[in-house]
Amino acid sequence: MAVSNAISTSAVSTKETAPDRPPGKYRRALPQYAAVSPFFILFAVFGAFPILFSIWLSFHSWDGIGQMKWVGLEQYSYLLTDPSFWKSITNTLIIWVISTVPMLLLALVIANALHNATRFRSFYRIAYFVPNITSVVAVTMVFGSVFSNNFGLLNAFLQSVGLQKIEWLSAPWGIKVAIASIVLWRWTGYNAIIFLAGLQAISSDVYEAAKMDGASPRQTFWRITVPLLRPVILFTAVTSTIGGLQIFTESQVLFGSSGAIGGPGDGGLTIVSYLYDSAFGKHQFGYGAAIGWALFILIVLFSIINWRLIGGNDDERITKRAARRIDAKVARDRAQDKELTDAH
């Protein structure tokens, strides 16, 4: 419960309020409005206004300097037929899937192991978190050299065990694997720590009860751990989706200076790198704005899909369903009782 302002003003601040005209409730709340206003002012100037402006902008053709030219929905209709745009979407989705799925599974395994480990726990947590705080630019450079076609560590290893070397940074799928592994490396530990916190929040009573009932570790994992972790899994899935759809730096650092922003065959062209290249490389500001809107729609769409798939925040629904079931059972029992008494 928050402290009520009404009490304090009437009790204490008789000095500064004029006795004949008590301040209105809005006036009394002026300090609070002042306190929350910086965010809203900054958001209005650097968030809301640009977003509204970007709708306007996406209906125009503009190079950033000359006259804006109204083109209506042309940017969008071009977007839908632009092979590079579709390529950027497919690339982004492929990179997202091949990084996120193994990432969340690995994170679950690590979180479980961390949960059971009693020793070195804080050492592990720090070691697993270091990748996440490291700059993507520096890390991408290291991965770039590891995946390098001619002198990369990975190809040296493949050759030393008698295998063919792979053109990681020129084959379209090799590029995607390289980018996905950077994402995987950076975020697995982060997600593991989040899962660990979720695991620690589950009461040990539940596990004891399961043990008493003779549940196997596998049953315990799938029937207790995973369902109780669901809100946490949803959080990581949604944040990974939003992050995955916004991949940019990895492909920009790997290929940005080579001329083609998406690398050989545009294998690493992501939605944001296409947006960046359209707006700031080719100076098609209107088109860049339209790509931004397409990205926004994709993010909303995928967040909803995630929400649906994992069940979302539906405690209420589950409780209601359970209540209905109990009601039905009670009704059934009553009917049965009645039948029995009737029979007698």
Place this chain on the structure above:
Amino acid sequence: MRTERIRTVVGHVVLMFGVLVSIFPFYWMLVMASNTTSDIFTYPPKLFVGSHLFENMGHVLDNIDFFGSMLITLIASLGVTVLVLFFDSLAAFAFAKYEFPGRNLLFGLLLATFMIPSQLSLVPQFVTLAEFGWIGSLKALIIPGAANAFGIFWMRQYAKGAIPDELISAAKVDGAGFFRQYLTVGLPVLRPGLAFLGIFTFINVWNDYLWPLIVMTDPNKLTLQVALQQLNGVYGTDYSMVMAGALMSVIPLIGVFLIGGRHFIADIAAGAMKF
């Protein structure tokens, strides 16, 4: 009992393997940064730390204004961090502990802004800043990020639990106004929360790449990440130097993290639980 023990050992083996994978790129960065480029391009590659680290670091300083970039990055990161800590905690204090007309509506609005990807407003934001004449100046890096919804949300959750209402009542009885209450009651209690938000913000601004790439157009005023990428682009073949630069850019950050790391991790996890 025996199977329990085997499971513990297997668990540690899995965890240690993960640690090796997490640490390896740093080791590899150091290996490449401390050998000459021609040593790196041999087969089989050098796998151990060499003796040319300082020489390579020197090359970095010859080719980019490393310390200048670091200073710009530091000013931007500290600037954003200080402003975010002040504005976010002040707003969070008001949202958490006071009732005022429209509070829930405003907070709902704030939460709604989470949904908006920053890339959506990338182009118009650039145009807006260009209108202001801020492109190429530190203002473009600092001001748009001076308050954020995540920080206010997170600090509000923290403030709700951490600040006892009695303390605020007591301050009111003593005749303290809202801002004095914030300074004397709010800030001291919120300190651990501020430490987390501070490190989090600092690391994010330090590592940001896309925004400074767009707005810091003056080649003499690049942030560290952008300067690093330039090093990579122009002198792409001198891997040793590029890696020395990467190493130099990563060290300060890891230092910050190791100092505040343990609490930081716990708070990140707690933050995720609150959503």
